Amino acid sequence: MPSVVVKNITKKYTQSKKEQPIIALQNISFEVEKGEIFGIVGPDGAGKTSLFRILTTLLIAEQGSATVDGYDVVKDYKSIRQRVGYMPGKFSLYQDLSVEENLNFFATIFHTTVEKNYDLIKDIYSQIEPFKKRRAGKLSGGMKQKLALSCALIHRPSVLFLDEPTTGVDAVSRKEFWEMLKRLKQEGITILVSTPYMDEASLCDRVALIQNGKIMAIDKPNSINQNFGKKLWAVRANNMFGVLKTLKSWQEVFSCYSFGENYHVVMKDDDNANAMAIHDYLFKCGYREIEIQLIDANIEDSFMALMHTENEK
Amino acid sequence: MKALKFLLQKEFRQIFRNPAILRMIFIMPIIQLMVIPMAADYEVKNVNIAVADHDHSVSSQQLIQKIAASRYFRLINYSNSYQQAIKYIESDKADIVLEIPLHFERDIVKENYSKLFLSVNAVNGMKGNLGAAYLQNIIHDYNDILRLKWIQLPKISAQPFIETVVINRFNTLLNYKIFMAPGVMVTLLTLVGSFLTALNIVKEKEVGTIEQINVTPIRKYHFILGKLIPFWILGLIVLSVSLLIIRIVYNVHPAGNIFNLYLFAAIYLLAVLGLGLLISTYADTQQQAMLISFFLLMIFIMLGGLFTPIDSMPYWVQKITWWLNPVSYFIEVVRMVVLKGSGLADIKNHILIILGFAIFFNSWAIINYRKTS
Numbered sequence: 001m002p003s004v005v006v007k008n009i010t011k012k013y014t015q016s017k018k019e020q021p022i023i024a025l026q027n028i029s030f031e032v033e034k035g036e037i038f039g040i041v042g043p044d045g046a047g048k049t050s051l052f053r054i055l056t057t058l059l060i061a062e063q064g065s066a067t068v069d070g071y072d073v074v075k076d077y078k079s080i081r082q083r084v085g086y087m088p089g090k091f092s093l094y095q096d097l098s099v100e101e102n103l104n105f106f107a108t109i110f111h112t113t114v115e116k117n118y119d120l121i122k123d124i125y126s127q128i129e130p131f132k133k134r135r136a137g138k139l140s141g142g143m144k145q146k147l148a149l150s151c152a153l154i155h156r157p158s159v160l161f162l163d164e165p166t167t168g169v170d171a172v173s174r175k176e177f178w179e180m181l182k183r184l185k186q187e188g189i190t191i192l193v194s195t196p197y198m199d200e201a202s203l204c205d206r207v208a209l210i211q212n213g214k215i216m217a218i219d220k221p222n223s224i225n226q227n228f229g230k231k232l233w234a235v236r237a238n239n240m241f242g243v244l245k246t247l248k249s250w251q252e253v254f255s256c257y258s259f260g261e262n263y264h265v266v267m268k269d270d271d272n273a274n275a276m277a278i279h280d281y282l283f284k285c286g287y288r289e290i291e292i293q294l295i296d297a298n299i300e301d302s303f304m305a306l307m308h309t310e311n312e313k
Numbered sequence: 314m315k316a317l318k319f320l321l322q323k324e325f326r327q328i329f330r331n332p333a334i335l336r337m338i339f340i341m342p343i344i345q346l347m348v349i350p351m352a353a354d355y356e357v358k359n360v361n362i363a364v365a366d367h368d369h370s371v372s373s374q375q376l377i378q379k380i381a382a383s384r385y386f387r388l389i390n391y392s393n394s395y396q397q398a399i400k401y402i403e404s405d406k407a408d409i410v411l412e413i414p415l416h417f418e419r420d421i422v423k424e425n426y427s428k429l430f431l432s433v434n435a436v437n438g439m440k441g442n443l444g445a446a447y448l449q450n451i452i453h454d455y456n457d458i459l460r461l462k463w464i465q466l467p468k469i470s471a472q473p474f475i476e477t478v479v480i481n482r483f484n485t486l487l488n489y490k491i492f493m494a495p496g497v498m499v500t501l502l503t504l505v506g507s508f509l510t511a512l513n514i515v516k517e518k519e520v521g522t523i524e525q526i527n528v529t530p531i532r533k534y535h536f537i538l539g540k541l542i543p544f545w546i547l548g549l550i551v552l553s554v555s556l557l558i559i560r561i562v563y564n565v566h567p568a569g570n571i572f573n574l575y576l577f578a579a580i581y582l583l584a585v586l587g588l589g590l591l592i593s594t595y596a597d598t599q600q601q602a603m604l605i606s607f608f609l610l611m612i613f614i615m616l617g618g619l620f621t622p623i624d625s626m627p628y629w630v631q632k633i634t635w636w637l638n639p640v641s642y643f644i645e646v647v648r649m650v651v652l653k654g655s656g657l658a659d660i661k662n663h664i665l666i667i668l669g670f671a672i673f674f675n676s677w678a679i680i681n682y683r684k685t686s
Contacts, residue, residue, distance in 0.1 A: 056528045086528040096330050097323065101590030109529045134594040151525075161549065 039204030095137030320539030510589030568654030587674030
């Protein structure tokens with residue numbers, strides 16, 4: 001049985017009677033298997049937090065239904081609150097209580113003790129244990145995040161919801177964090193994680209790409225990349241700024257955007273496209289030191305392509 | 314039950330770690346109780362008087378001396394021109410001008426009749442009004458002395474004469490501090506009960522911790538009780554501190570049973586805590602909660618009979634006060650118990666009404682408080 005089932009969820013926010021309601025989620029459906037790391041990847045304002053708030057029973061959707069662990073998010077909200085862990089995007093533990101007190105507090109309100117589930121959080125908590133007498137508000141960003149994860153795990157939840165857990169966290173801590181998630185997965189915990197960072201998508205078992213409240217694709221990160229279906233060229237030259245303008249105004253180009261040190265380019269006539277044609281065109285326009293490479297698409301390329309087609313519609 | 318115990322433990326920990334709350338609980342009552350009753354005095358003192366004396370007689374001198382000797386008046390100018398005296402009112406240096414006409418003494422002796430003229434600065438209505446009344450009393454007194462001096466009264470007075478004797482019951486010396494201090498205590502309790510509770514809950518909303526709490530199996534009433542009980546206890550502590558200050562500073566020993574006061578305060582706190590809870594369900598930020606509480610408290614205190622008697626308010630304001638203002642009931646009860654020594658039977662109705670307020674505010678708040686949005 002899937003751990004999380006979402007069926008045709010729609011959520012609107014009504015600002016005032018005169019204005020059009022803002023549609024946060026539009027007819028969203030997906031399933032998450034037990035013990036899976038499921039990533040929800042999308043830019044700010046895509047509807048990630050609304051989706052999490054619906055699944056953690058904090059928000060009620062206008063249409064559609066959802067179950068978590070087999071319980072309905074509206075009818076059986078009490079059972080769900082017993083068995084899910086939620087880590088909101090904003091640090092929301094008691095800043096004026098110490099690390100230890102926060103953990104004890106959350107253990108007690110779930111009718112359990114820190115000792116009983118210590119093995120589950122040991123890897124994470126042991127890193128902040130030296131500071132257990134310190135007030136939570138005085139911790140560094142990475143430590144706060146570890147404490148929040150410990151508190152969300154202390155009752156051994158079957159499903160864990162992490163809303164942008166790595167936003168504002170340094171690169172090393174981010175890497176550590178994903179390793180922790182992999183270990184939790186081995187414990188059989190289903191993990192739903194949202195992130196605006198495309199590079200983190202490849203660390204999930206499956207991802208849903210979400211934009212403007214709509215899911216554009218759901219698949220394994222590799223399959224999404226394979227479905228890119230077009231040749232992707234990485235282009236560089238001496239005058240980078242000029243190249244972007246030139247390529248964008250060239251009729252043959254389907255899409256062009258900057259990616260790291262290069263521009264990623266997709267041609268309209270994909271089947272007959274070749275590096276020489278692009279090279280010749282740029283050379284003709286007066287650019288030198290031109291380098292063109294055929295590369296594999298990554299999640300960000302897929303996202304850009306999907307966004308492009310969505311907009312075309 | 315265990316969850317509630319832990320919620321309370323957490324709440325108290327946070328309160329004792331917050332120096333601002335502790336200061337508010339102990340230092341605020343001390344300062345307010347020391348300053349407000351001293352300053353908020355209905356007695357008008359230091360009325361500035363300018364005298365324009367055209368007579369310069371022994372009688373006029375005696376009258377002026379009598380006025381200046383009173384502790385209510387300060388003679389700031391003595392001249393022989395009304396124009397000069399009225400300038401003092403115009404420049405706000407004097408509150409009253411007393412004009413003594415030419416031939417004041419001669420007329421009393423010869424005609425048995427003389428006039429004085431008072432000009433009162435009515436910008437500060439209360440001061441002018443009461444000052445003039447006091448002055449008239451003094452002049453009246455002086456008049457009696459003159460009569461005794463000039464006229465030999467017959468054994469049996471030709472005119473009927475009524476003498477009044479006044480006894481101030483329950484506050485023999487009409488000491489306004491005794492009257493004000495218990496009232497100030499009520500505003501303090503209201504402040505702790507509604508203000509602090511509302512701010513505390515809204516803070517959890519603002520910081521986002523309420524989000525985290527909402528996804529836990531904590532029950533709604535556990536969370537609410539966890540918030541109300543600590544402030545209920547704090548309220549009773551503030552009451553005890555205030556009673557102690559009133560006793561030490563003003564030497565007021567409550568005439569009635571102090572237990573009755575605590576009983577009423579315990580129920581009253583339930584009502585204001587409910588109000589605080591209600592405010593918190595409507596406010597999203599601490600700033601909003603502050604402004605709503607401030608607005609309500611202002612109205613409650615101004616219309617609560619602390620400074621001006623409710624009976625002299627317009628009829629419709631009185632209606633509003635009796636229907637919507639819990640503060641007015643507590644102010645009345647405190648004065649009844651502390652000054653008059655009223656017992657349980659006397660405040661029974663007040664207790665029932667406040668119980669009604671408590672049920673009303675709390676149910677409204679609980680209906681409006683939701684864990685889901």
